[in-house]
Amino acid sequence: MTAFGSRFLARDLDRVLFARLAAARPRGVHSVLPRISRAADHGVLWAGTAAALGVLGGRSVRRGALRGLGSLAIASAVSNLIAKPTTRRARPVIDQVPVARRLRRAPHTTSFPSGHSASAAAFTFGVALESPRAALLVAPLAGAVALSRVYVGVHYPSDVLAGVAIGAAAAALTSHWWPTRPEAPATAVRPRLPAPALADGAGLSLVVNPGSGFNGRVADELRELLPQADLRTLEPDDDLVELLDGAAERAARDGGALGVCGGDGTVNAAAGAAVRHGVPLAVFPGGTFNHFAADLGIETMSEVADALRAGDAVRVDLGRAASTDGAREKIFLNTFSLGVYPELVHRREKLEKWLGKWPALAVALATVLATSRPSTVVINGTERRLWLLFAGNGVYHPAGFAPTHRPSLDDGLLDIRTVDGSLPLARVRLLLAVLTGTLHNSRVLVTAQVPRLRLETTERQVLFAYDGEVRELSTGGLVLAKRRQALTVYRPAGPADGVSQG
Structure with missing residues (x-):
């Protein structure tokens, strides 16, 4: 026919x-x-x-x-x-x-x-x-x-x-x-010594930050799940770090664990307190953004409660940003960034609930590039003009401009991504590469996976951000590195958990 x-x-x-x-x-x-x-x-x-x-x-x-x-x-x-x-x-x-x-x-x-x-x-x-x-x-x-x-x-x-x-x-x-996120959580190893099993939350010192963007029922839900937990709510006059340190100290005294419910900044502060006092951490998925909980594969509070009852936990890496003399240190669970990236993420996250992630990213990028200029940064002794520098605590996927998840929480590497601001028509090339999804093949993007990186600047003010908290980079510079398997954190046992050799 x-x-x-x-x-x-x-x-x-x-x-x-x-x-x-x-x-x-x-x-x-x-x-x-x-x-x-x-x-x-x-x-x-x-x-x-x-x-x-x-x-x-x-x-x-x-x-x-x-x-x-x-x-x-x-x-x-x-x-x-x-x-x-x-x-x-x-x-x-x-x-x-x-x-x-x-x-x-x-x-x-x-x-x-x-x-x-x-x-x-x-x-x-x-x-x-x-x-x-x-x-x-x-x-x-x-x-x-x-x-x-x-x-x-x-x-x-x-x-x-x-x-x-x-x-x-x-x-x-x-x-x-917008690549899809895998259903399987990031891999990590189980601790050599098991984490304490806390039936009904006995021995858990739990801090809830109600200012992190969740509804008022969260504290009540946690009390129902873990009736014996020592739950404290952050009040307007409280200092978050002091409250978390006090909770971690009580947990260490009782042979228990520190718990936290809040956004990425709150969880970052809790991780620091847990490491200082040598106690495991339970992260409850509350707050506006919970990237670390997402990579752990935790979606509900009941999943964390089940892990606490069973004593199921893993050990994960911490990123560290330390002054070159070692006197000051900030840890990061998720990401470190400088240049326009902190402002870009802030604007994108405000827009994405209305536009979706990638349209919001395009609008935020065009807005930020129109009003910003590249920063001069010295990386491992080489001067660079950069729009941004991104450092992930672990290698992130996908490649390109907007990484969303990590396949491993204990790989010992920093995921470094820089966007060059010295090339001709750098603004236009960057925006076109993002809009067409080809940034990972563009000359403006340089990537590396390294265990350590030194940053310096001669500019008067260069801002950096770690897990959503913004600070000013001092002229003395910073050293980015990893603290291998430094934090023990609860999550339900699964096939993604390896066996610690340490």
């Missing part, structure tokens, strides 16, 4: 399938499918679904909701701005469709592909990339939207299939800019 004949056969089959669905009288969906079809207009149904997932789901479900909305935006643009004007296929003749099933307002756009189906598929596949379980709940709704477009008589079946294909491709495309 010729290609011409195949085309006509496919068109005839499309119309036959449409006619059969138009003549069908399935029970129970007569009024439901038209309502679902209308609810999906302009993405309203999926915005509501994303909001529900954000409120009711865990961290991976929230990421899935954001990725789903980003996928939907791409699929909608491709369908409505490119595919429909190009194909210009007429809508089906709806004489065979019962009047009660028809939409009150007929669509004014062309038929191929189905934009509703593209959006439904894009959102569902986007959610699936981050949380397959959540996607199983969303998929029937997406299927109902796709079916409804034929049922109400505004699309041929092939329009719907093409829309689904566009939606799936849009979701896959988001992984180019």
